[in-house]
Amino acid sequence: AQSVAQPEDQVNVAEGNPLTVKCTYSVSGNPYLFWYVQYPNRGLQFLLKYITGDNLVKGSYGFEAEFNKSQTSFHLKKPSALVSDSALYFCAVREGRGSTLGRLYFGRGTQLTVWP
Amino acid sequence: EPEVTQTPSHQVTQMGQEVILRCVPISNHLYFYWYRQILGQKVEFLVSFYNNEISEKSEIFDDQFSVERPDGSNFTLKIRSTKLEDSAMYFCASSPLQRGSYNEQFFGPGTRLTVL
Numbered sequence: 070a071q072s073v074a075q076p077e078d079q080v081n082v083a084e085g086n087p088l089t090v091k092c093t094y095s096v097s098g099n100p101y102l103f104w105y106v107q108y109p110n111r112g113l114q115f116l117l118k119y120i121t122g123d124n125l126v127k128g129s130y131g132f133e134a135e136f137n138k139s140q141t142s143f144h145l146k147k148p149s150a151l152v153s154d155s156a157l158y159f160c161a162v163r164e165g166r167g168s169t170l171g172r173l174y175f176g177r178g179t180q181l182t183v184w185p
Numbered sequence: 186e187p188e189v190t191q192t193p194s195h196q197v198t199q200m201g202q203e204v205i206l207r208c209v210p211i212s213n214h215l216y217f218y219w220y221r222q223i224l225g226q227k228v229e230f231l232v233s234f235y236n237n238e239i240s241e242k243s244e245i246f247d248d249q250f251s252v253e254r255p256d257g258s259n260f261t262l263k264i265r266s267t268k269l270e271d272s273a274m275y276f277c278a279s280s281p282l283q284r285g286s287y288n289e290q291f292f293g294p295g296t297r298l299t300v301l
Contacts, residue, residue: 103289112189112276113228113292159228171216171280172241173290175228 071096073160075176082150083184090145090179092160100162102143103173104134107157116158119143130154150183157181187211189293191277197299198267206262206296208277215282217260218290219252221245221273228276234260267300274298 072095082088094100101120105113117128124136134145143160157180161173190209198204210217219231232242234252251263260279264271274297278290 105292110194110294112191112294113278115289115291118289161228171288171290172218172230172233172243173220173228174230175220177227 071162071164071174073162073174073176075158075160075179077179078177079180079182081182081184084152085149088147088150088154088181088183090158090160090181092143092145092176093141094143094160094162095141096162096164096174098164100141100143100164101171102134102136103161103163104128104132104143104145105159105161107159107178113159116145150181152183152185155181155183189277189279189291191275191293191296193296194294195297195299197301200269200300201266204264204267204298206264206275206277206298208260208262208293209258210260210277210279211281211291212258213281214279214291216240216280216290217252217254218278218280219262220276220278220292222276222295223270223273231262231275264298267298269300272298272300 074093103118104116107113117126119126119136127133132147157178159178160176192207217234220228222228230243232246233240249265253261274295276295277293280288280290
């Protein structure tokens with residue numbers, strides 16, 4: 070069965086420091102992985118995705134994520150956090166094969182707080 | 186930038202009543218989805234819709250639920266007889282048609298449904 074785990078409900082980091090939001094997944098076949106961010110009263114906004122190719126993918130707002138197949142992880146990173154990065158972050162996965170329209174499986178979300 | 190919109194932002198209803206949640210997907214998108222998030226839980230897939238028919242539905246999407254694309258712009262989720270456990274945030278999403286690719290889904294801001 071497909072599943073996503075975000076082991077940390079909250080991540081707190083000081084502005085200017087690097088941040089990491091963790092995600093591990095379980096999926097049959099090749100995974101397609103996504104990160105979304107949710108600001109208060111807004112929908113889920115797409116940040117980045119891994120489909121194939123380079124394990125390090127870059128996305129919006131300076132975020133990047135590293136796909137690690139052996140560890141089944143897709144951690145979200147940013148070298149220097151901003152206060153405006155404070156939001157709820159969701160990792161999601163879908164199956165790479167046999168799935169026609171892309172049902173996503175989400176993690177519980179990680180609340181990122183960046184302190185000034 | 187085009188966005189998925191949803192109305193209403195908050196719906197309060199009595200148990201047993203019918204509700205219709207409305208979504209306007211991005212205009213050139215052809216795949217549509219509904220997800221929901223019960224407070225404190227994961228975002229869960231409900232249903233996907235393409236070419237005027239349901240493509241996939243989850244175990245949550247029972248006979249009480251239905252979806253419709255009544256015209257060229259709206260995509261609706263109907264719950265025929267609401268239960269207390271239907272209280273959740275409901276997200277609509279859409280995705281463009283692109284053969285052989287796995288596009289990200291674009292989410293609306295959600296409708297918070299409260300069943301009393």
